[in-house]
Amino acid sequence: MPTLHQNTRMCLSLLFSRRFSSPLPAAATATDFQMLKCVLDDCKTALDSKAVLETHVKIVKLGFGMDYSLVSHMLLTYIDCGKLDFARRLLDETPCWNADLITGNIMISRFMKNGDVEAAKRVFFNMPLKDVVSWNSLIGGCVKNSRVEEALRMFKDMCLLGVEPDEFTFSSVIAGCARLGALDHALWIHNLLIEKEIALNDILLSAIIDMYAKCGKIEIAKEIFDGCKSSSVSVWNSMITGLAVHGLATDAIYVFSRMEEENIFPDSITFLGILVACSHCGLVELGKKYFDMMNRKYSIEPELEHYGTMVDILGRAGRLDEAYATIRAMSMKPDVVIWKALLSACRTYRNAPLGEIAIRNISSLDGGDYVLLSNTYCSLNKWSSSANMREEMKREGIHKDHGKSWIELAGIIHHFKAGNQAHPEMEAIYKIMKQLIKRAKLGGYVPATDLVLMDVSEEEKEENLIFHSEKLALAFGVLKTSPRTEIRITKNLRTCYDCHSWFKIVSRMLARVIIVRDRVRFHKFEAGSCSCGDYWCCISQSYIFTAAMLLSVLLKMNYAASKNLWIPGLGHPLDAMAGLKY
């Protein structure tokens, strides 16, 4: 940890002593000016936010509070010292904010990097002079902060204002389209890229391949990859991970072997892609082979993520002891993700002792995994407790992501939130949904009402399932598109078991191909089955199993009592265990 330079300390006290010796606003000399800048720079290297504050006070007292160059200097210093709130306040409280071009650009990117999109935008819109870098920082920052549609709007504004986008702009916008999974947008942006005659570099190539893969067009991604002959690892990585999320493990492995033939060195992301491919297809032995290979042949140390995938591969195959052995062999401390992967496997294969170990570790790592606990209580029919838990989550500022799906029709993205019936065409959507459900039931669909984690009647539970966001999106798609055309839906979370089985039946009933992009992979529903081979669908009843395990562990640890999670009137926690055996 660097400390504030001795001279800087002296400068500071010198400046402060002048406040008392000469009347203000005494003429500030150019030397003061330079001195203040040096002091700020030194604060930055020392990461001494207190000293920044002192200097700030001094600057204001000296009457430099409105000096743009000093204020922007100070702002950047605040950001770099991690005092984002001060930076934002300074921005708010300085009227007629004007930053020069480069300082403004730096501020935009710093604010964006720290997740403060609004502050970045304020800087941008107050800049009297903007260049392509300003726009790029703005657009790229929005994409990185998951505000993709806003980024696309800004991109359009930029073009309308006659600012020519460059390769930086395109790489951000392409990444944005990849996140959205919106094919029409993807095609539009790719055409624009060709039109503007922007040369493809490796970054753009990997972004484009990734975009097509994530928009469900793995064939186009392959075509571009085959045509480009790039020797950049990133481009190969995009292809491999693209194939992996489409469940095309053999293709991914083939690409990897070609990579070896061409003497292109894989990196840790390459192996992660290969391992994900193996995990999605249940290829245990191959997964183990590549996991060993990365260290032995390429001297790449497995990272947390590689271990996580490996535990997942073994766990899903029911090889729980090996999964646990992998965790114990790790060179670093396993994280919550890894233990959750193991817990999930224990749930599927009903291995209570290991499950307990997993839960213990999850609890000790994660000062209370609210989502897990909440859902568990729900499945134990302890609704009041679960409601309280959600309250607590709110208080603590922890929130579970809401299920969201979106569908792109004629270039327009329509959003659906789970349970939200506010859509203007809800009546028509609901009508078609009812019909589809009725027909699906004749085709063997049984609503998985035990998945609904709420204290309501069976009928209401069925109603709740109907409003899962992906079902709404599908009904809307059926409503708005011509028969037999492909329907493409993107979702922010994993699809649930109920939606998955319903989609399969609908695909057969309507003879349509439905492609759903999950948080982790693609599902292509066709003629009653899914490309994922149902590998991902959890068994709903196993909730109860985890719940029982969780409770017993929590009791043993006296965890619940210490966290004050027990709600008066709920009865003794042990009652919740009654009748539950595992």
Added chain:
DNA sequence: CTAGGGTTAG
């Protein structure tokens, strides 16, 4: 001063 590819669970 600005760009791409990345584990798991809900």
